[in-house]
Amino acid sequence: MRVLWMKKEDLREFLESSKQFGELWGPVQKGNVYVYDKIDDFSRLILEPKRTLLPVKKLIHPPEFNILRYEGETYKTELENIPRRVVYGVPPCDIHGLLILDDLFRRYYPDPYYITRRERTAILGVSFCTPTEGCLCKSMGTDVVEEGFDLFFSDLKDFYLVWVGSSLGDDMLKVRPDLFNNNITRKHLNKFIECKKERDEKFTKSIDMTVIPDIMELSYDSPVWEEIGERCLECGACTMVCPTCNCYNVVDESSISGFTGERRRYWDCCIFTEYSLVAGGDNFRATRADRLKLWYTHKLKSFGYSGKPACVGCGRCIDTCPVDINVLSVVRGLLGGKEKEGKS
Amino acid sequence: MNKSNEENPFVPEPARIVRKYDLSDDVRFFQIRFVDMEKALSMKYLPGQFMMLSIVGAGEAPFSISSTPSRPGLLEFCVREVGEVTRALFRLKENSIIGIRGPYGNGFPLDKIKGNNLIIVVGGLGAAPLRSLSLYALDNRDNFDDVYFLHGARTPSDMLFREEFLELRERDDLHCLLAVDKDPTGDWPCYVAKVTKLFKYVKNVDVAKTYAAVCGPPVMYKFVIEKLVKLGIPKHQILMTLERRMKCGVGKCGHCVVGHTYTCIDGPVFTYWDVINMRELI
Numbered sequence: 001m002r003v004l005w006m007k008k009e010d011l012r013e014f015l016e017s018s019k020q021f022g023e024l025w026g027p028v029q030k031g032n033v034y035v036y037d038k039i040d041d042f043s044r045l046i047l048e049p050k051r052t053l054l055p056v057k058k059l060i061h062p063p064e065f066n067i068l069r070y071e072g073e074t075y076k077t078e079l080e081n082i083p084r085r086v087v088y089g090v091p092p093c094d095i096h097g098l099l100i101l102d103d104l105f106r107r108y109y110p111d112p113y114y115i116t117r118r119e120r121t122a123i124l125g126v127s128f129c130t131p132t133e134g135c136l137c138k139s140m141g142t143d144v145v146e147e148g149f150d151l152f153f154s155d156l157k158d159f160y161l162v163w164v165g166s167s168l169g170d171d172m173l174k175v176r177p178d179l180f181n182n183n184i185t186r187k188h189l190n191k192f193i194e195c196k197k198e199r200d201e202k203f204t205k206s207i208d209m210t211v212i213p214d215i216m217e218l219s220y221d222s223p224v225w226e227e228i229g230e231r232c233l234e235c236g237a238c239t240m241v242c243p244t245c246n247c248y249n250v251v252d253e254s255s256i257s258g259f260t261g262e263r264r265r266y267w268d269c270c271i272f273t274e275y276s277l278v279a280g281g282d283n284f285r286a287t288r289a290d291r292l293k294l295w296y297t298h299k300l301k302s303f304g305y306s307g308k309p310a311c312v313g314c315g316r317c318i319d320t321c322p323v324d325i326n327v328l329s330v331v332r333g334l335l336g337g338k339e340k341e342g343k344s
Numbered sequence: 345m346n347k348s349n350e351e352n353p354f355v356p357e358p359a360r361i362v363r364k365y366d367l368s369d370d371v372r373f374f375q376i377r378f379v380d381m382e383k384a385l386s387m388k389y390l391p392g393q394f395m396m397l398s399i400v401g402a403g404e405a406p407f408s409i410s411s412t413p414s415r416p417g418l419l420e421f422c423v424r425e426v427g428e429v430t431r432a433l434f435r436l437k438e439n440s441i442i443g444i445r446g447p448y449g450n451g452f453p454l455d456k457i458k459g460n461n462l463i464i465v466v467g468g469l470g471a472a473p474l475r476s477l478s479l480y481a482l483d484n485r486d487n488f489d490d491v492y493f494l495h496g497a498r499t500p501s502d503m504l505f506r507e508e509f510l511e512l513r514e515r516d517d518l519h520c521l522l523a524v525d526k527d528p529t530g531d532w533p534c535y536v537a538k539v540t541k542l543f544k545y546v547k548n549v550d551v552a553k554t555y556a557a558v559c560g561p562p563v564m565y566k567f568v569i570e571k572l573v574k575l576g577i578p579k580h581q582i583l584m585t586l587e588r589r590m591k592c593g594v595g596k597c598g599h600c601v602v603g604h605t606y607t608c609i610d611g612p613v614f615t616y617w618d619v620i621n622m623r624e625l626i
Contacts, residue, residue, distance in 0.1 A: 067354055070400045073441040077352045108609060109594035111355040200525045220623065254401040261401060268591075268598070274575030275599065279405070279427030282562060284624065292614045294601070294624075300602040305595070 001146075004173070005179040005188055011047060011153070011160065015039075015088055017175045021122055021168070022084030025059065036087065037081065049091045049126040051135075051315060054302035055243035056087060056094045060117045061101060067113060067250070068263040075263070076270050082116050086172075088124040093135075093314040095125050096142040097243025100312070104246055104304045113265070120122035122168055125152035131203050134315030135310050136327065138200065139207040142312045156191045174180075207331050213309055214332050216301035220293075224333040229289030231323045238295065238326070241316035244303065247275075270294055296330050351566065353594050356398040356443025357383065359419070361436055367422055367504045372434060373410075376419045389413050390451025391476035392557075392585050396593045397421070398443030402432035406590045406608070408473035414483035419444070422472045422504055429464045448593040449612050451565065452477055454581060455554045463492040463546060463577075467539055471495065471504040473585045473612075474559050478512075485517055489553070492519040492546055496539025498522050510534075510592075521545055538595045539564070542575025543571040551576035556615050558584045565626050569616055582616035586625060605617065 006014065015024060024039045027046045034050040036059060066078040090164045098118070105114035125145060137143040145152065150169035154161040162180060164170050173180055240246040249268040254261035268275065271291050276284040297303075303310035317326035363375040379385040389409060398404040405427065411420035425434045430434065436442065462481055466474045480493050493512065504525065510533070512520040521542045523535035525626035539560075556572045558565065565584065572582050588600035588607040600607035602624050619625045 044382065072356055073400060075443065077355060105596060107595075109596070111594075111596055112352045112354075139447060221435050246596070248591065248596075250403060250597070252401050252403045258401055263403075270598065276589055278587055280424065282587070284588065290624075297603060298608065305609075307604045 002170065003184060004162045004182045005184060006160045006162050006180050008159055010179045012042060014176055014179050016042070020088045020175065021172055022086045022120065024086050024088065026088040046089065049089055051132060051319070054241060055097055055314065055316070056090045056123070057101060057243055057311060059085065059087060059121060060098065061114055062245060064112070064264060064266045066262045067265050070263065071260045077112070079112060079116050084118055084120045086122040086124065088126070090123050090125045090149070091310040092125060092127060092145040093137045093142045094243050095123060095145045096312040097314070098123070099148045100244045100310050101246055101305060102148065103306055107305050122172065123149040125149040127154045131199060132315070133204060134318035135203060136205060136207055136315060138203045138311030139209055140311055140313035141209070154192065156195050158191070161192060163189065184230050187293070205328060207327065212331060214299045216297060218336050222334060224330065225289040225293045227328040227329065227333065228254065228292055228325050229287060232271065232288050232292060232325055233323060234271055234273070234288060235322065237273050237320045238317045239269040239271060240267065243312050243314055243322045292325070299327060300331070353445070354592070356396070356404070356445045358441050359444040361440050361442065362418060364438055368502050371422055371424045371504055374421045374423060374433070376421065376442070377417065378444070379441065385416055387447070387484050389447035390454060391480045392451035392473050393447040393449045394612060395419070395444055395446030395448065397429065397433065398445070399429055399432040400443070402429045404591070405429040406593055408585070410472050412476050412479035412483060414480050422469070424469055446593060448608055450610060452557060452613055458487045459553040460488065461490040461549045462488050463554060463556040464494065465539065465556060465558045466495040467564040468497060468502070469504070471560030474557060475505055477557055482518065482610045490519065490549055491517070492521070494521045494539055494542045496523045496525070498525050499528060519545070540567045540571055543575065546575065552578065555581045555583060558582065562626060579617040580615045580621065583613055584619070585588070585612045585615070586614060588612070
């Protein structure tokens with residue numbers, strides 16, 4: 001991989017220059033949360049990485065959009081108005097989330113909506129220097145990322161190491177070659193090691209993923225599922241904020257004439273009662289305990305075509321669930337004790 | 345159609361309702377043909393696969409194919425009127441155009457079944473996928489040893505494809521055993537019993553060389569599987585096709601997932617071993 005370094009103060013100039021590749025998006029503060037938003041006013045952009053309310057999936061697999069437009073019995077694909085974007089500030093966990101969604105949406109029957117948005121979105125990753133409460137990426141092996149981005153900025157306090165992840169990323173650097181230096185010296189290496197070590201010591205929570213997938217298998221009949229099923233409010237927020245939740249519903253919305261209309265895709269949620277309900281009334285997951293078990297099976301045991309745990313350790317379920325059901329509390333429940341505090 | 349439609353698995357193709365008639369009070373038979381005649385004649389599929397039928401304004405839903413690939417040209421479905429899409433479909437007249445895409449799913453493993461005995465066990469709407477397999481077996485009769493067709497329904501008027509199956513009793517290369525739970529009119533020419541009572545007529549089969557295919561309401565599986573296991577048919581040779589909610593048919597929307605297995609990609613045909621191994625299948 002091509003790696004260069006850039007002075008900290010040059011980031012803004014670089015991001016300005018990258019606007020020719022698409023609308024610039026990045027984290028901004030909205031009330032007391034951070035969200036990805038379009039950056040028209042550069043002063044709103046938060047340069048150091050933050051845990052946004054929704055992961056970057058909202059731009060690649062949006063909460064709702066048209067898939068087809070119909071007129072009579074003729075269907076037309078809706079792909080034209082997908083903008084080109086440059087998204088700055090994407091943390092490694094969110095990029096790992098995209099890699100998991102990439103496999104799901106690209107394998108077997110490639111999904112043109114996901115693929116088109118993915119291809120038209122340049123991902124500019126940034127590493128967390130300071131893990132916050134609930135960051136579990138170190139446990140999940142998602143604290144470093146080697147693919148799935150166009151450029152990746154390792155924030156090493158005085159400068160950025162810039163990893164070039166794609167041909168597009170390489171083109172983006174070439175607009176302002178004066179801002180980048182490919183002379184990586186011993187000084188840069190030492191700083192990289194120092195920052196990584198410093199960061200690694202700041203994780204406060206961990207999950208031992210060498211055993212959890214098997215613990216999940218062995219806990220199929222555990223009373224934990226009933227307990228959290230009792231507590232869960234069925235709000236579905238965990239699935240909205242999760243970088244690897246992809247489930248969707250499809251709904252036709254016709255004009256008043258009924259002749260024309262749109263077939264729309266909406267985020268769905270496996271925690272909702274009607275998620276597995278079939279016409280005729282059979283519900284294959286009638287209890288909340290069953291539905292929560294499915295969600296945690298996907299996050300902590302096996303998901304998607306690869307059959308690997310899909311939790312990327314972003315910590316959003318910990319921030320979001322109003323009744324403290326999240327990967328940490330569930331693991332704590334399954335192990336029958338307190339989750340391990342301290343270093344991973 | 346524009347170019348992007350061709351690369352999009354979510355775009356239904358236009359198909360015409362050629363013929364329709366009622367199979368029972370709430371189940372209707374539809375013969376459908378792609379408007380594109382070349383597509384109609386060239387589409388390959390397997391018994392046990394399904395397609396997504398699409399009615400503008402009402403949406404899409406998955407349906408088992410009831411016809412056999414050994415009789416190309418027309419696709420047949422039997423549909424129970426239970427939801428928004430099926431209600432819209434029931435309102436359509438012959439010659440109406442609907443959207444259709446597929447076929448999807450794994451279908452029955454014909455290569456493995458070939459050369460073996462085959463026991464087909466149908467309950468209720470399970471006739472939809474298993475009619476396809478039955479007709480396929482009859483059209484390729486030399487590929488199979490003994491073929492049993494066991495079909496149970498509540499009453500004679502509930503038995504889907506009743507006349508078609510009654511005629512099959514004439515064939516001497518097929519054991520066609522039809523049963524109803526109740527016979528209110530007293531005219532039923534076959535068994536009045538539960539479908540599980542028909543297993544006593546399955547005789548002298550080499551169980552190691554026998555496949556069974558089962559489809560019916562969820563309550564039926566337990567009792568039928570018990571019988572098949574008792575006969576001695578290996579768990580991985582007991583096949584069943586399962587129903588799940590689906591919004592895409594192509595392994596994306598998530599609704600049909602069991603563990604991390606997508607019913608629309610790895611199913612809907614599973615073995616009894618799969619059912620034991622993945623506890624939420626039935």
